[in-house]
Amino acid sequence: MPADESPISLGAESLPMLHDLGEVLELGILTLDRELTVRGWNRWLAAASGAEPSEVVGRPLLELFEGLRGGPAEEALRRAVSGSTTVWSHRFHRYFLPLPAPPGHEGFAAMQQIARVTPLMRGGAVDGVLVLIQDVTERVAREEELHEALRRAEVASQAKSDFLASMSHELRTPLSAIVGYMDLLEGEMVGSVAPLQKTYLGRVKSAAHHLISIIEEILTFSRVEAGKEPLHTEVVEVTALARDVEELFEPQALRKGLTLSVAVPDGPVAVRTDPTKLRQILINLLGNAMKFTDAGRVCLEMEATDRVVFRIRDTGPGINAADLGRIFDPFTQLDQSLKRTKGGTGLGLPVSRRLAHLLGGDLRVESTAGQGTTFTLWVPRTSGQSSPAGDARRTDAEPAGQP
Amino acid sequence: MTTDRIDHDALTELFNIGLHRAAASLSELTGQRIVVDLPRLWICPIEETHQRLLELLNGDLATVHQIFKGSVTGDAVLVLEYQSAARLADLMTDGGVAAGGRLDQSAREVLTEVGNVILSSCLSAFGDMLHVTVTFSVPRIHVESLEGLLRSLQVDNEDLHFALLAATRFRLTEGEVGGYLLIAVGMTSLALITDALAAREES
Numbered sequence: 001m002p003a004d005e006s007p008i009s010l011g012a013e014s015l016p017m018l019h020d021l022g023e024v025l026e027l028g029i030l031t032l033d034r035e036l037t038v039r040g041w042n043r044w045l046a047a048a049s050g051a052e053p054s055e056v057v058g059r060p061l062l063e064l065f066e067g068l069r070g071g072p073a074e075e076a077l078r079r080a081v082s083g084s085t086t087v088w089s090h091r092f093h094r095y096f097l098p099l100p101a102p103p104g105h106e107g108f109a110a111m112q113q114i115a116r117v118t119p120l121m122r123g124g125a126v127d128g129v130l131v132l133i134q135d136v137t138e139r140v141a142r143e144e145e146l147h148e149a150l151r152r153a154e155v156a157s158q159a160k161s162d163f164l165a166s167m168s169h170e171l172r173t174p175l176s177a178i179v180g181y182m183d184l185l186e187g188e189m190v191g192s193v194a195p196l197q198k199t200y201l202g203r204v205k206s207a208a209h210h211l212i213s214i215i216e217e218i219l220t221f222s223r224v225e226a227g228k229e230p231l232h233t234e235v236v237e238v239t240a241l242a243r244d245v246e247e248l249f250e251p252q253a254l255r256k257g258l259t260l261s262v263a264v265p266d267g268p269v270a271v272r273t274d275p276t277k278l279r280q281i282l283i284n285l286l287g288n289a290m291k292f293t294d295a296g297r298v299c300l301e302m303e304a305t306d307r308v309v310f311r312i313r314d315t316g317p318g319i320n321a322a323d324l325g326r327i328f329d330p331f332t333q334l335d336q337s338l339k340r341t342k343g344g345t346g347l348g349l350p351v352s353r354r355l356a357h358l359l360g361g362d363l364r365v366e367s368t369a370g371q372g373t374t375f376t377l378w379v380p381r382t383s384g385q386s387s388p389a390g391d392a393r394r395t396d397a398e399p400a401g402q403p
Numbered sequence: 404m405t406t407d408r409i410d411h412d413a414l415t416e417l418f419n420i421g422l423h424r425a426a427a428s429l430s431e432l433t434g435q436r437i438v439v440d441l442p443r444l445w446i447c448p449i450e451e452t453h454q455r456l457l458e459l460l461n462g463d464l465a466t467v468h469q470i471f472k473g474s475v476t477g478d479a480v481l482v483l484e485y486q487s488a489a490r491l492a493d494l495m496t497d498g499g500v501a502a503g504g505r506l507d508q509s510a511r512e513v514l515t516e517v518g519n520v521i522l523s524s525c526l527s528a529f530g531d532m533l534h535v536t537v538t539f540s541v542p543r544i545h546v547e548s549l550e551g552l553l554r555s556l557q558v559d560n561e562d563l564h565f566a567l568l569a570a571t572r573f574r575l576t577e578g579e580v581g582g583y584l585l586i587a588v589g590m591t592s593l594a595l596i597t598d599a600l601a602a603r604e605e606s
Binding site for chain 1: 432433469473496499500502503507508509512513515516518519523527536537538539540541542
């Protein structure tokens with residue numbers, strides 16, 4: 001704090017310097033005598049108002065700005081004449097002088113201002129009034145954007161918390177019963193089971209176990225976001241993993257009359273990665289493709305070079321260009337009517353992308369409405385040797401690169 | 404000069420007059436009914452203020468300072484804990500500023516204006532009682548520690564300084580926030596206030 005914060009004491013000879021200073025500091029500086037006649041009107045005010053000092057100086061302010069008469073601005077000026085200082089924040093008043101908003105701020109008809117109205121002293125007595133005006137239009141616009149972003153983030157965070165609390169319970173309870181009854185049937189504790197039935201029971205049980213693991217993955221979503229999800233890497237033969245995933249979806253493809261195909265390289269492809277996470281990504285992507293495709297085909301293609309690339313193509317409804325940008329946003333389902341008819345949590349794709357980042361790779365989407373969708377996942381041949389936690393924290397603004 | 408001579412009730416009444424004016428101005432400013440209560444008032448040598456405030460306040464503070472000059476001279480400060488300040492700005496603007504509990508620039512501007520209204524109203528009440536004109540500096544907002552606040556107080560060059568410390572409670576439509584008004588004055592100013600209060604009671 002400066003050593004002295006007395007009301008401003010200035011001789012008349014100092015006023016031109018004060019007005020120049022205001023221009024340098026991008027401040028409007030208006031000085032008035034005790035009768036509120038304009039004494040000084042700096043260049044900044046001239047530029048903002050379009051009125052030159054020669055048109056303004058010597059005229060009563062309340063004639064120049066009729067709208068101030070009888071309002072809080074006149075009150076503040078009169079208070080300054082009696083020795084008080086008034087602070088003028090844009091939140092309560094918007095502006096002190098009605099000046100047009102600077103170009104590029106279409107949301108504001110008038111310039112957003114903060115102001116200080118303070119007595120000018122001479123010889124211990126109030127000699128006039130000093131008004132300092134600052135244009136905060138741009139800052140206000142920026143703050144409003146930030147507030148909106150924060151509000152959206154809070155809504156999303158709340159949605160996530162609510163989702164985690166309710167869905168984990170809702171999903172776990174029936175699945176535990178399903179797995180329990182599967183064990184009873186498979187163990188022939190309630191009667192004999194034919195070999196084919198046993199095979200099918202095994203698949204049902206496998207799918208049920210996978211569902212449980214998905215729930216666990218959902219619960220770890222926030223850990224992945226925070227970069228706290230550990231990697232458990234091992235050497236994995238990924239063509240076999242792709243075939244396993246295909247098997248999971250064969251019954252669904254049969255039921256829906258879809259062609260499900262998997263194209264993998266002829267020989268084995270060894271990758272050091274986290275198989276649970278890679279499997280979960282592929283299941284999420286194939287599950288989505290199967291869910292949203294009502295006719296045609298779903299393909300899983302795999303390429304192995306210095307990295308392994310998986311492409312999951314479908315002949316489903318496709319995605320509008322406008323929606324592609326938010327398809328990886330958590331808790332988002334592009335078409336709310338699909339949520340009712342197709343189910344799903346809206347977490348599958350965001351979780352998949354974050355897991356891909358965790359594995360050191362990335363997940364992208366290409367789609368045209370009415371022409372199907374292709375998701376491209378790539379993972380390095382060796383995951384976890386660079387900084388997977390860093391990748392997990394990577395934002396969408398820092399793409400991992402194209403396959 | 405000791406603080407024993409001061410008519411505590413008369414001083415409380417004077418503060419109440421100032422806070423009532425402030426509440427009326429703030430209500431008009433914000434478009435909601437605002438009441439400012441004064442639950443407690445202390446008068447003590449400034450050296451004792453540190454310990455007292457230490458018991459009352461936690462963490463960083465948001466303060467609005469306004470120096471006043473005239474027959475009485477000193478430093479008036481609205482003191483709020485940081486979170487209380489953010490809450491007050493939020494309540495005053497109906498959620499328009501201080502998103503996420505942060506004192507952004509707009510929130511600081513709002514608090515500076517609120518502080519200006521409260522401090523000016525209270526000091527004007529003193530000025531009216533003393534029949535003198537008091538002039539005010541441009542108020543400034545700071546986020547500072549308690550030690551920083553006490554270091555930054557500006558009082559005239561007398562040896563003995565006193566603090567009039569008033570606990571205040573802002574009651575708004577959607578909630579309440581507590582804070583403190585601290586008026587630091589020198590011995591001469593305090594003597595003038597004491598005499599004026601005594602004369603006021605006698606008349």
